[in-house]
Amino acid sequence: MTVVYVSDVLEGILEASAIRTTVRQHCRTILHGVPSSCVDELDNQLHYIAGKCMGYPAIWLVAEALELDGSNLNEALEDASGPLFISLTTSITDDFLDGDDKMTPGHMMLVYLMIFESLRRALWFAGDQEAIYLREVYPLIPGFMTEGKPPERPHSIERLEKNARAGERRIGAFHATIANAMISNRLPPRRKDELVNLSKAFGDWCAYIDDILDIEVDICAGANATLPIVQLQKQHGRLAHAVASRDVSSCREAITAEDFRNDLISTARRRLADLAGVAADAGFTHLSRRMHHAAQRVEHALWEKRLLIDKARGASPFANAIEA
Numbered sequence: 294m295t296v297v298y299v300s301d302v303l304e305g306i307l308e309a310s311a312i313r314t315t316v317r318q319h320c321r322t323i324l325h326g327v328p329s330s331c332v333d334e335l336d337n338q339l340h341y342i343a344g345k346c347m348g349y350p351a352i353w354l355v356a357e358a359l360e361l362d363g364s365n366l367n368e369a370l371e372d373a374s375g376p377l378f379i380s381l382t383t384s385i386t387d388d389f390l391d392g393d394d395k396m397t398p399g400h401m402m403l404v405y406l407m408i409f410e411s412l413r414r415a416l417w418f419a420g421d422q423e424a425i426y427l428r429e430v431y432p433l434i435p436g437f438m439t440e441g442k443p444p445e446r447p448h449s450i451e452r453l454e455k456n457a458r459a460g461e462r463r464i465g466a467f468h469a470t471i472a473n474a475m476i477s478n479r480l481p482p483r484r485k486d487e488l489v490n491l492s493k494a495f496g497d498w499c500a501y502i503d504d505i506l507d508i509e510v511d512i513c514a515g516a517n518a519t520l521p522i523v524q525l526q527k528q529h530g531r532l533a534h535a536v537a538s539r540d541v542s543s544c545r546e547a548i549t550a551e552d553f554r555n556d557l558i559s560t561a562r563r564r565l566a567d568l569a570g571v572a573a574d575a576g577f578t579h580l581s582r583r584m585h586h587a588a589q590r591v592e593h594a595l596w597e598k599r600l601l602i603d604k605a606r607g608a609s610p611f612a613n614a615i616e617a
Contacts (some may be wrong), residue, residue: 295604297506297598297601298345299346299499299503299506299507300313300344300345300346300349300504300505301597302502302594302595303346303350303499303502304344305407305590305594306448306502306587306590306591306594307350307353307398307583307587308583308586308587309349309350309356309447310332312352312353312356313344313353314365315352315366315370316343316344316370316377317340317343317344317347317349318337319343319367319370319371319374319377320339320348320377320378320381321336321339321340321343321549322335322374322410323339323378323403323406323407323409323410324406324478325410326341327406331399331402334355334399335399335402335403335406336379338397338399338400338403339403341395342381342385342400342403343381344504345381345384346384346464346469347380347381347383347384347464348380348381348384348471348498349375350468350496350499351377351380351467351471351472351475351492351495351496352370352373352377352471352475352508353467354468354472354491354495354580355369355373355471355472355475355476355491355492356369356440357577357580357583358488358491358572358577358580359479359480359577360578360579362594363573367481369475369477370449370475372474372475373471373474373475374410374411374414375411375414375417375418375422376411376417376422376467376471376473376474376476377471377474378407378408378410379407379408379410379411379467379470380467380468380470380567381407382403382404382407382408382587383467384402385400385402385403386403387392388400388455389401391510391514403536411543411596416605417474421473422470422474424471425469425470425473425489425586426470429462429465429466429467429470429493430466430467430468430470433459433462433463436456436460436463437461437463439547440460440516440518442515442517443485449522450526453517453518453522453523453526454520454523456501456518457518457519457522457523458520459518459520460500460519461497461500461501461504461519461520462493462496462497462500463500464496464497464499464500465492465493465494465495465496465497465499465500466493466496467496468491468493468495468496468499468572469489469490469496471491471492472489472492473485473489474489476489484575484576484597487575488575488577491568491571491572491575491577494568494571495568498561498565498568501520501521501522501561501564502520502561502595504520504521505521505558505561505595505599506595506598506599506602507519508521508522508525508548509541509544509545509548509602512536512541512544513539514539515606517536517537519563521557522536524556524557525544525547525554527551528547528553529547532544532547533613545574549603554596557595558592558595558596558599559592560592561591561592561595562588562589562592563588565584565587565591566584566585566588566590568584569581569582569584569585569588572584602604
């Protein structure tokens with residue numbers, strides 16, 4: 294099955310290649326002390342992991358909001374190192390659970406190295422930083438524990454939608470921990486809370502983009518509590534059994550239908566535009582402009598990637614939509 298990584302798509306939408314490179318470079322600190330015979334292999338694997346969406350988009354948002362660059366950005370990134378490394382470990386373990394064939398023992402070693410490096414930052418998991426984990430991350434544990442497990446009885450659409458909205462928090466919650474540490478004392482408490490909350494909503498949006506790209510992957514995995522899959526079942530109630538039984542082929546025509554695709558992608562654009570408005574209202578003018586410009590790139594980027602996925606399976610009736 295063709296896999297498109299949301300982290301690559303977001304880089305283009307956000308025009309975030311410079312931040313992604315900076316985060317990747319910063320993450321190389323975890324290789325300190327590693328035997329030289331392993332460094333090159335681990336460095337290559339780290340390049341992939343350090344560029345995942347559990348890290349750099351949160352850094353991008355705060356850097357744009359506070360207009361950080363150069364030494365100011367590096368100092369803020371250092372402040373956020375602990376939660377950044379912990380967040381990135383979830384990308385590795387999630388890829389292992391998904392059966393990603395890119396995963397190797399070296400990637401598992403990166404989990405340990407990221408934990409070790411976070412432990413070098415004394416007392417970062419304390420005070421309001423501990424509180425934000427308890428408030429935002431710990432409530433996600435039941436969802437992680439039950440993902441992919443069939444329910445004892447079929448859920449109603451309303452229950453599935455509620456679960457899907459909770460499932461979106463898988464990125465936003467960790468983005469909040471990174472933002473909270475990165476902001477540190479750079480803003481007064483009220484404005485800090487506004488930016489942390491914005492980072493959560495932005496992470497939720499990133500998860501929605503991921504879910505649009507991974508509809509087939511999620512159905513195959515039994516992880517069907519996502520908003521795109523719920524929307525699919527709302528429009529085609531007859532597909533509920535196919536989704537529950539992980540029968541992607543029976544869903545393919547509906548997944549590739551133009552009205553369904555347009556609805557998902559226009560929602561993605563609108564949600565980011567709404568976040569730009571929230572940023573403007575909170576006084577983060579530069580971030581608002583950047584988000585507004587990014588929203589204008591959403592539709593083309595998602596159409597292009599979804600067509601790539603469809604063409605790989607010979608299932609797209611819209612082969613000329615991007616070229617036109």
